[in-house]
Every structure is written in C-alpha cells, then in structure tokens.
Amino acid sequence: MRFYQHSLELYQTLEEELDSWFMHETKGLMWLAHTETQMRAERARSLLNLACGAETVMITPQEAKALCPQLDLSGGGRYPVLGASYHPAAATARHDRVVWAYAQGAMRRGVHVVQHTRVTGLVRDGERVTGVETSAGRISASVVLSAVGGSVSTVAAHAGVRLPIRTHPLQAFVTNGYDFPFAGIVSDTELLCYVSQTERGQMLIGAEYDAQPSYSLRSSFSFLQSSAAKITHLLPFLRDLRILRQWTGICDISADFSPIMGHTGVDGFLVTTGWGTWGFKAIPAGGEQMAQLIATGRAPALIEPFGLERFASDQTMADPGSTGTH
Amino acid sequence: MLWITCPTCGRRPVEEYSFGGELRGVREGITDPIARDIDYAWMYDNIEGVTVERWFHRAGCRRWLTLRRDTTTDSVVAYPLPGGPRGR
Numbered sequence A: 001m002r003f004y005q006h007s008l009e010l011y012q013t014l015e016e017e018l019d020s021w022f023m024h025e026t027k028g029l030m031w032l033a034h035t036e037t038q039m040r041a042e043r044a045r046s047l048l049n050l051a052c053g054a055e056t057v058m059i060t061p062q063e064a065k066a067l068c069p070q071l072d073l074s075g076g077g078r079y080p081v082l083g084a085s086y087h088p089a090a091a092t093a094r095h096d097r098v099v100w101a102y103a104q105g106a107m108r109r110g111v112h113v114v115q116h117t118r119v120t121g122l123v124r125d126g127e128r129v130t131g132v133e134t135s136a137g138r139i140s141a142s143v144v145l146s147a148v149g150g151s152v153s154t155v156a157a158h159a160g161v162r163l164p165i166r167t168h169p170l171q172a173f174v175t176n177g178y179d180f181p182f183a184g185i186v187s188d189t190e191l192l193c194y195v196s197q198t199e200r201g202q203m204l205i206g207a208e209y210d211a212q213p214s215y216s217l218r219s220s221f222s223f224l225q226s227s228a229a230k231i232t233h234l235l236p237f238l239r240d241l242r243i244l245r246q247w248t249g250i251c252d253i254s255a256d257f258s259p260i261m262g263h264t265g266v267d268g269f270l271v272t273t274g275w276g277t278w279g280f281k282a283i284p285a286g287g288e289q290m291a292q293l294i295a296t297g298r299a300p301a302l303i304e305p306f307g308l309e310r311f312a313s314d315q316t317m318a319d320p321g322s323t324g325t326h
Numbered sequence B: 001m002l003w004i005t006c007p008t009c010g011r012r013p014v015e016e017y018s019f020g021g022e023l024r025g026v027r028e029g030i031t032d033p034i035a036r037d038i039d040y041a042w043m044y045d046n047i048e049g050v051t052v053e054r055w056f057h058r059a060g061c062r063r064w065l066t067l068r069r070d071t072t073t074d075s076v077v078a079y080p081l082p083g084g085p086r087g088r
Helices: A002-018 A036-051 A061-067 A095-108 A152-158 A221-234 A236-240 A279-296 A320-324 B033-042
Strands: A029-033 A057-059 A083-087 A119-125 A128-134 A137-140 A144-146 A165-177 A185-188 A193-197 A202-207 A243-254 A260-263 A269-273 B003-006 B010-013 B018-022 B050-056 B064-070 B075-078
Touching: A002 A095, A002 A279, A029 A036, A029 A061, A036 A057, A036 A083, A057 A061, A061 A083, A095 A279, A119 A152, A128 A144, A144 A152, A152 A165, A152 A269, A165 A221, A185 A221, A193 A221, A202 A221, A221 A236, A221 A243, A260 A279, A269 A279, B003 B064, B003 B075
Parallel strands: A029 A185, A144 A269
Antiparallel strands: A029 A083, A057 A083, A119 A128, A128 A137, A165 A202, A165 A243, A185 A193, A193 A202, A260 A269, B003 B010, B018 B050, B050 B064, B064 B075
C-alpha cells in the first residue's frame, strides 16, 4: 500500500517531468457493497488506506447517489447498495500516452528503445545470464531485467526459472458517447466490474479477468453478455447505449495477487512481474525502485517485501485490497 | 468461445466448467525435498502453447476431466481418456 501511495505521488509530477500531457485526471473511486461481509471488507480497505495516507471514507447509499446520480440504489432489485468506500484522490490517465511519454523521456536521456523485436532466448555463461537473444541479434548485458507483461513465464523459462505466475486474459469494452457527465469511477465488490467515462464521453466498462489462463487476445461474446447484464443492474441508463469497441489484453497474475520484483536466483536475471490488472498505477514507483535495485544490487526497503523469495519463506503478501485502490 | 467435450455430457460451453489448473509438477534438477515442495506448491509452467490441465464439469455430470489446451488460441487440442494417465 505504501508503495502504491508513493507511486501516486510520483504520478502527480510526472506530466511536468516528462513534458507531456497524458490526461491525468482525478475522478474519485467508489466501491459499492451489497452485503454485511462486503461492508466489513470495505471498512477494512478504507482503514488500511487511511493508515497509509490514502484518504478513503465510508459513505452511505445516499451519499453515493449524490456523487453519482445515475446509480440505482436498489441494484435492479437484486443488488441493493448498503454503502460504499470512497477514495476521492483516485485518478485515471491515458495509458498509451504514459507509455509514449516514458519512451520519449528515456530516449532523450540516451536509452535505446528497440521496437518490433522479439526476445528468442537468453544468453547464458555457466549459471549467469549475460545477455538477450533477439530476432535482431544478440545483445549483451551485465544485468537482464524482464519487465514483460503476460509472456513473462516464457522468458523466465529460457533462464530455467519457474514463476508463481499465471497469464489470464482481461477484457473491456466502450459504448458510444454518453452526453451527460458521469462522476468518477464506480466499482462493485459483488459483481466485480467497474465503469468510468473516457475523455470522449464514452462509457468504459471492465470486469474481472477470464477464469482460465490463456495467451489468446480474442474477445468473447459471453464476456459482453455477462458484464452488460451485471452493470445494468446498477446503472440502468447503460441499457440505452450501444457497444462500440471491445478488446482483450493479457495479464500476469501472481499467486498472492501482489507483484514480484527482484532477483530470481539466477545471477544477472531479474524480474518485475505479477502486475496483473492493476500495475498501471505502480509504473513510476516500480520503475524507480527497480532502477535502484539494479544500480545498488540490493532491494530498496519499499520493494523488499515483494521479492520472489517470499513464496519460499512463507511471507506471501496479504494485500489484494491495495490492487483495487486508486 | 471455448467449448469442451465432456466424456459423459458431450460438447458443452466453457461456462459450465470450472478451471482446475494445470497439472502440477516439479522442475527437474531440484533435489532438496523442501525446495521441491515449494516448487510444487507455488510455481507454474504457465506454458504459452499446448498445456495439460484439469477441468471440472460443474454444471453437468460433476466429474473431472484432463485435456490438452492450446493457450495461444484458447482452444482444446486433445482429450486424454477419462481416468487415464494424468498427462506428462
């Protein structure tokens, strides 16, 4: 949680630092709860957030309705809203703009970014990893960091490393334009889906990742069907909109829903993975802390608990709640 | 969408099934028994290609089956016999 909070602070100044605009906008995020158990979980979430300096409050159904007038508090009769946790500082940003801004910033500082090149293997000298085999030839390096999403197990297999990672597809879709403002981001603890409005006014709807691991980027109709059914219980106005576009990406989900950063047990080969569906908010801090790790050879205190060794030493993270904040 | 042929119930959509995970194993070359346990409990092959896995027909005959699925296309490529050798 502290790690993510640090990341959010870095985001605040990132636009200025990289000299580019990526639509970073503070919107506020609410997690709706429909049962006593979920209320308890949300209370725990808000207290944890508060303790780590991320302001989160419990709100009543009426307050939720005031923040988001489109909400049906009876949940279509099936999912009545008992309350919600509200995190006012939650923000969204345009993901591809962040990627490009980072790439440009890195190139200005003399980093080579090689595009359209596939990693085909790792160069090994005895037990050490000393470089990367790519479709464009061999690149030597004293330290190799795998920061790939999704296919990380395939890269790690080249070094003979197995990871506690499974790759799941995550789907989302947008509707056509909605002419009225929609406040913030609405998520639901029972239905596991979220809604927000894009800069263009389209409604963005996403849900949990697919149950079976897969590297396929194919979108499915059953996803559209199930998430549309879920979300119209809470936000009936969505029924009048049409689905415009649907897409799928693959996520690396770790066994304890927290990222894995650091050494792998093979000399010269590091990973940062397990970012699942929530890694976006952690980009600035993840990058900064990993750079420190590579430069000093030792994990900084902020990411020390995220090492791969935690699985062997029975110190897995009990922090899935953090992934759903911000 | 993924369709799976159950030996008892026939061809059914994936929504009827629960995913039971890949067949677990231990990486070759690990000899220490504790290290083997850790590897077995936590680590996945997470193969990008054909993988052997268990599925449970939750909304049907409620039996387990083992099949081979290609994770790059999310399609079933082969059905080993039910109750037969558990792959690998």
